[in-house]
Amino acid sequence: MAVKTKPPKIADDTARRPMAAGRIWLVLAIALLVGGILNAPGLRKTALGQPLGWQRDVAIFLGDRLNEVSNPLLLDQPRAGLQALAGRSGDDDVDLSLPSPTRPANPQLPPKVPVKKSFSPLAPLKVAIAGDSLSITPGESLINLSPATGSISTIGSVDGHISTGLARPEVFNWPAHLSEVISAGGLDAVVLTLGSNDDQNLTGDGGVGPLLSPEWETEYRRRVGGLMDSINAKGATLFWLAIPPMSNDVRYDTRYKPMNEIVRSEAAKRPGKVVLVETEPVLTFFGGGYAQYLPTADGGFIQIRTGDGIHFTRTGGDLVAEAVLAAMRKTFDLDSWRTPSTTSASKKGATTTTGPTPTTTEVRKKK
Structure with missing residues (x-):
C-alpha cells in the first residue's frame, strides 16, 4: 500500500522580507508630517522660543507652514481638546503685542505728582514683587523686611521668571502677565526688576535690531513706557529696579548703562507713579563700579554678589530691599500711623489725644 506524502511547504519569503529602506524613510516622513500638522501650534511656539539665529528662522518658517495647513482643516483641535481636559487651555497661545505709552510724548504741561497716600496696619500697602532672576533674592529680602514696617503687605512669593524681559514677548509677555496679576490682586504697588x-x-x-541702534533704542523706549503706563492704568505705582553693576564692566558700561538711562528718563516723565530705584549706590564703594564684597563696621568684608558676578547673596539682596523700602517711604506715608495725633475740640477749648493706630495683632486680641 502506497503511503501518500504531503508536498513540502514552500516558504513564503515575501511575508518575512524586510521593508526596503526607502519605504521606511517614507513611512517615517509621513508620520513626522502628520505629527507636525496635529501639533503645529506647539511646534510654532517652541520655534519662537528658540535662541535668535538662522535655526530659529528655519523652525519658525516650517512651523508657520504646518500651522497654515492644520488650522483651516481644524486638525489642531484634538491637541486643543486634550489641553482643555488637562486644564491647560491656551498653552500654545503666543502674545507678541506690547503696549505703547498712553502718556503724550510731548505734554504741554508737566505731569501732576499724585497726592502722597497713607498706609497703616489696618490698610496696608499691597505690593507684588516680580521680574527676571535678579528679582528673586532682593524680592525675598523685601518680603522678610516688610513686616517690620507694619504698613506693607507683600502678596505671595516673588514672581520671578528667569531669562525674561521686554526683548522677547514670545518667551514671556510681561505687560500681559502683570496686567492680570494687578487686576487679580488689587495691588497698590509693583516692584519690578527687568x-x-x-x-x-x-x-x-x-521688533528691530541691531542692539542699541537708534531704531532699537526708540522701540525699547516704547516698550518701557508702555509697560509703565499699563501698570499705572491699573492704579498701581511702579518701583523699577535699575540694572546693577556687573563684573563684566564692558557689558555693563556699553549696554546696561544706556538701558538704565532709558528707564530713568521714562520714569522721570511719570513722577510719583514710576520710581527708579538706583541699585549702584548701595552695591559699590570707593568710587563706584562693581564690588564683590563691601566693608563692614568691624573692619572686615562681607560678600554681596555671587560667584557669577551677576546675582546677589542674601546680604546683597537685603541692601537692595532696603533701598526699595527707602524709595517707598519717599513715595508713600508709611509711618504716620505710629505717631499720636492731637485734635483740638472747637468747643470748651479742650484737646483730645489719640494713640497710634493699633497693630493687626492688637485688633485680633480685642476681637
Whole structure:
C-alpha cells in the first residue's frame, strides 16, 4: 500500500522580507508630517522660543507652514481638546503685542505728582514683587523686611521668571502677565526688576535690531513706557529696579548703562507713579563700579554678589530691599500711623489725644 506524502511547504519569503529602506524613510516622513500638522501650534511656539539665529528662522518658517495647513482643516483641535481636559487651555497661545505709552510724548504741561497716600496696619500697602532672576533674592529680602514696617503687605512669593524681559514677548509677555496679576490682586504697588536679559535684538511687534541702534533704542523706549503706563492704568505705582553693576564692566558700561538711562528718563516723565530705584549706590564703594564684597563696621568684608558676578547673596539682596523700602517711604506715608495725633475740640477749648493706630495683632486680641 502506497503511503501518500504531503508536498513540502514552500516558504513564503515575501511575508518575512524586510521593508526596503526607502519605504521606511517614507513611512517615517509621513508620520513626522502628520505629527507636525496635529501639533503645529506647539511646534510654532517652541520655534519662537528658540535662541535668535538662522535655526530659529528655519523652525519658525516650517512651523508657520504646518500651522497654515492644520488650522483651516481644524486638525489642531484634538491637541486643543486634550489641553482643555488637562486644564491647560491656551498653552500654545503666543502674545507678541506690547503696549505703547498712553502718556503724550510731548505734554504741554508737566505731569501732576499724585497726592502722597497713607498706609497703616489696618490698610496696608499691597505690593507684588516680580521680574527676571535678579528679582528673586532682593524680592525675598523685601518680603522678610516688610513686616517690620507694619504698613506693607507683600502678596505671595516673588514672581520671578528667569531669562525674561521686554526683548522677547514670545518667551514671556510681561505687560500681559502683570496686567492680570494687578487686576487679580488689587495691588497698590509693583516692584519690578527687568532689563538684564534685554541686551539683544528685539522680537515681537515692532521688533528691530541691531542692539542699541537708534531704531532699537526708540522701540525699547516704547516698550518701557508702555509697560509703565499699563501698570499705572491699573492704579498701581511702579518701583523699577535699575540694572546693577556687573563684573563684566564692558557689558555693563556699553549696554546696561544706556538701558538704565532709558528707564530713568521714562520714569522721570511719570513722577510719583514710576520710581527708579538706583541699585549702584548701595552695591559699590570707593568710587563706584562693581564690588564683590563691601566693608563692614568691624573692619572686615562681607560678600554681596555671587560667584557669577551677576546675582546677589542674601546680604546683597537685603541692601537692595532696603533701598526699595527707602524709595517707598519717599513715595508713600508709611509711618504716620505710629505717631499720636492731637485734635483740638472747637468747643470748651479742650484737646483730645489719640494713640497710634493699633497693630493687626492688637485688633485680633480685642476681637
